[in-house]
Amino acid sequence: MDYFIIILLICLSGVFSGLTIGLASLSKEEIERRSHLGNAEAKKVLSVIKDYNLLLVTLLLGNTIVNSALTNYLGSLIGTGLSVVILSSFLILVFGEITPAAVITKYALQVGAKSTPLVNFIIFILYPISKPISYILNKVLKQDIGSILERDELSYIINKQQQSVHSDIDEQDSRILKGVLSMHDIVSAKVATKRRDIYDLKYDQIIYLNKINEIKEKGFTRIPVKKDRRVIGIINVKNLLGLTEEVEAIDIMESDKYLNIEASTNIDDVLHQMISSHIHIAIINTHDKWLGILTMEDILEVMFQEEIYDETDQEEEGRDRKS
DSSP states (O other): HHHHHHHHHHHHHHHHHHOOOHHHSSSHHHHHHHHHHHHHHHHHHHHHHSSSHHHHHHHHHHHHHHHHHHHHHHHHHSSSHHHHHHHHHHHHHIIIIIIHHHHHHHHHHHHHHHHHHHHHHHHHHHHHHHHHHHHHHHHHHHOOOOOOOOHHHHHHHHHHHHHHHOOOHHHHHHHHHHHHHHHOBHHHHHHHHEEGGGEEEETOOOOOOHHHHHHHTTTTTTEEEEEEEEEEEEEGGGGTTOSSOOOHHHHHHOOTSSSOOTTTHHHHHHHHHHHTTTEEEEEEEEEEEEEEEHHHHHHHHHHSSSSSOTTTTHHHHHHHHHO
């Protein structure tokens, strides 16, 4: 009978210790995410870790009671003194702490889900003592803000996930996700096509057959119109179709079909403006001159981390321009 009680107390110590370390190793954000995605085990575990301080106090309190009971019971069998301290410490450390913690931590979610009824029962039994203590902890420690990851941390995690054989994130997924995360730190001037590489027209440029043929050879669909070193409009090449008389560039340009942005504007902000305004081209204008053009295609190339070519692009020219 004595051995049975000792084994029972050691097992209870292991249960409390293992559950304390195992459930504490689970991220509440991760459990909430898995539960939201329909994971049945996560839903069970979430029901007991939603009030983490109550769970922690309950398990630690139960562990303390069991370990104290084990020490006292051993003392009643073999007497007090150093031998009891050494024996109880050895039993608690090896069988009540290290072994269950090592096993349960590895399978924390599965064990936590299966032990939910037991945990709820222990919480119910110790509630009159653990609830006031957890209430004070909640008031003192305030609300847990959870784990907040920076962009570079998310990028690192994506890299590790993509390299794992168990992940369904492939190289393309990883590239796109990292491209999206990088957009906040990239300013428009870094991605935009520079003014020196852009074909443009002066506002008083006469446009007729010869000029139209020149424009066709350039292969651009939209051409900036400048005045006094600033862009004042955009010519859509399709508006030149069927032109039967000479006109000045200013007469056929569109002054509201582009965005004016600062060189320091982040490209994710520019993308948001483009989507909301349905305008896919932006001019980087300063107070005295324009610096370049940023298109939605330029931003998508950053997002996808890959050059985008359509049927009108010359691949080598595109590479030279980007370089």
